[in-house]
Amino acid sequence: MRSKILPLVLVASMSFGAVAFAAxxxxxxxxxxxxxxxxxxxLEDGSVYKLPAGFKIADLKAGEKVTVSxxxxxxxxxxxxxxxxx
Numbered sequence: 658m659r660s661k662i663l664p665l666v667l668v669a670s671m672s673f674g675a676v677a678f679a680a681x682x683x684x685x686x687x688x689x690x691x692x693x694x695x696x697x698x699x700l701e702d703g704s705v706y707k708l709p710a711g712f713k714i715a716d717l718k719a720g721e722k723v724t725v726s727x728x729x730x731x732x733x734x735x736x737x738x739x740x741x742x743x
Contacts, residue, residue, distance in 0.1 A: 681726045681727060681728050681737055682726070682727055682728070682729075683724055683725065683726050683727075684700070684704065684724070684725050684727065685722070685723070685724050685725075685742060686700035686701055686702055686704070686722070686723065686725070687700060687701045687720060687721065687722055687723070688700060688701075688717055688718065688719050688720065688721045688723055689701045689703075689719065690719065691714060691717050691718075691719065693714050695707075696708045696710075696712065696714065698714075698717060698723075698725070698736070698739065700723075700725070704734065705734065706725050706727050706734045706735070706736040706739075707733055707734065707735045707736060708736050708739070709735070709736065709737060712736075712739070717739065721741060722741070722742040723739050723740060723741055723742060724739070724740050724742055725738070725739050726738040726739075726740075
């Protein structure tokens with residue numbers, strides 16, 4: 658019986674870790690630069706986020722405080738939402 662419990666516990670613990678990595682991360686910061694051609698926004702800390710297709714990039718302005726919801730896709734940080742902080 659014990660020989661069956663340990664593998665089940667290990668499999669369960671690994672699957673919980675995968676769920677944690679799939680969740681979006683939120684980062685707060687100030688917009689430093691916006692690149693309309695590359696569809697990216699750069700925050701003052703130097704982090705660069707790719708914006709989703711169809712994003713209204715004209716709504717962003719340098720100096721604006723924002724919260725970026727994003728997920729890591731390889732070496733890129735892909736934003737799913739950018740909201741202005743008030």
